[in-house]
Amino acid sequence: MRSLGTTALGRVAKERACPPEDPLSHRTRRRVAFYSHDTQGLGHVRRNIELASAMIAAHPATDVLLIGSATAAARLALPPSTRLVVLPGVTKDRRGGYAAARLDMTLDEVIAVRSDMAAVALRSFAPDVFVVDKLARGLGGELDQSLRVLADSRGPGGARPRVVLGLRDVLDRPGVARAEWDAALTTETLMQHYDEVWVYGDPQVYDPVREYDLPRPVGAMVHYTGYLADGRGGLEPTADMSVPSTSMSTARTKSRPYVLCLVGGGQDGAGLARTFAATPVPAGHDAVLVTGPYMDAAQRGFLHGAADHRLELTVHMFLDDPASLIHGAAAIVSMGGYNTVCEVLASRRPGLVVPRVRPRMEQAIRLDRLSRLTHLEQVHPERATPARIAAWLRDAVRRPHHPHHPHAVDLDGLATVPVLLEDLLSRSAAPLEVGRASA
Known part of the structure; x- marks a missing residue:
């Protein structure tokens, strides 16, 4: 058995007496992570990119990690300080069923891989806020592991990461949407792991809380942002974009x-x-x-x-x-x-x-x-x-164009979301179970 020399023993004793400083304690930049399941098209990841861009514009000292599986997202222009983690793909057929996209794996197997990758990325990135698009537990529950990781994490000052569910204005017909909501244990997951729900729409157009008859505690978590419309676009292609596109x-x-x-x-x-x-x-x-x-x-x-x-x-x-x-x-x-x-x-x-x-x-x-x-x-x-x-x-084509014509519908979601983010981070994070018990 090899013995430690006196120098090594002294170093070990010093480290035990003065443990290494928490690298989070001196973190000066905000970290925001986004998730999208990305089984059809680019809609989910594009929405998250626009949200990231608005957050960074409002608070430039922000780093963003986008977690998803849309391979074509590598062609999209990204905001500064934003990077992608691409999960193995899952495709959606015309009947709404899912399957592994390219790997010779069962759906359960590819979900397991995606789950592990997301959890590792979030544990390492240690976000201040995690914004999940549409599916509170991720596709097939693939975020369950990540949500447990975040629940046990503490950032600068001992604050736990805030978790937000982002919903588009309309999910589906009320009967279908509510059945899927319940089958995915969405309400239970929100009560246990989430701080807020952001609806990217205007309730005068469509109010999912009312249309889907969502439980009262869920309604209390909801903030309507307005449509993510005005202020979109204008991002420059990323310098490391490897897939050609047309400018x-x-x-x-x-x-x-x-x-x-x-x-x-x-x-x-x-x-x-x-x-x-x-x-x-x-x-x-x-x-x-x-x-x-x-x-x-x-x-x-x-x-x-x-x-x-x-x-x-x-x-x-x-x-x-x-x-x-x-x-x-x-x-x-x-x-x-x-x-x-x-x-x-x-x-x-x-x-x-x-x-x-x-x-x-x-x-x-x-x-x-x-x-x-x-x-x-x-x-x-x-x-x-x-x-x-x-x-x-x-x-x-004969109609006059009025570029600044006001709409009756709220189109300022990209200006509202950074305000919601600041408010969320400024409030103390109470234990979720206690906070929901009185809702």
Whole structure:
């Protein structure tokens, strides 16, 4: 058995008498972590990126860690001091079922890997605030381990990390949404692990607490931010971006006014994209179509072939700054995902939305409500023909543009969220069980 020398023994004794200082005690920068499950498209991670950008703009001494599994997120422009942790992918089929994306693993196996990766990342990053998108326990409960890690963690000054659930305005039809909420033990998880719930919408448009008849203790946790609309975009591509994308400066080489079609990530946007590619363009205008990075390659090839035969049509797979393209369009045809709708609302440009109606009714419900209170119009996918869209475009491009026209709907969520964050961090973190017992 080897013995320690006197120097080593002295060092050990000194370390026991004066343990190393807690590295968190001198931390001067705020840390915020985000999670999104990312099984379809880029909507969840794009929303988190916009939130991170707003938080950093309000408090520049902020580091952000984005945890998710959208591989195409590497193509997105990120705010300063923001990095991605990419989990193994999970795909969603047309019936709403899940499976491992690329690995030869069962769903349970890939969820276990994702769970371990998220927990390790959060333990090491030690966030002051953890913001979870949509699923309180993560996909298949993959955040259960992470929530336990954070519950046992203490940051500078002994404060525990604050945990927030972020919800978009509409989840699905009330019966479906509430059944999924209960099956995932969402209320129980919120009571045990969460401090607040931020709803990224305006309750006069859609109030999930009322629509889904959520329990009173949950309602007491809810803060409505307004839609994450005004102030979006403008991020510069990251210096280490390894996957090429098209910048706004090179997205169009023609100088004429243009009409625009957006289909989100593209997984289920081929139908609308093909319809737009066949739609006559208003006189004196070009047409720009963005397919999204997840559209089937064969469908994307068909659309590029259509553009080869129509000089006025330009097709792009991906843009690093879609907000700039939206603000420059004479009129916009799009699907009804949360981020796209927010960008069109913020632009004050004429918008015709063709909402997805399967497997969820989320987009159709959103547009039914917003079309009553904003300038957005909608048409059912089965009635979205080239003739119908062409007629709408001819009228829309003649409408005057009022870039600062006020909306009846609250679009200032990106200004509200940093205020909520400051308020959350300024308050003492009471034990969650005690704090909820009186709710």
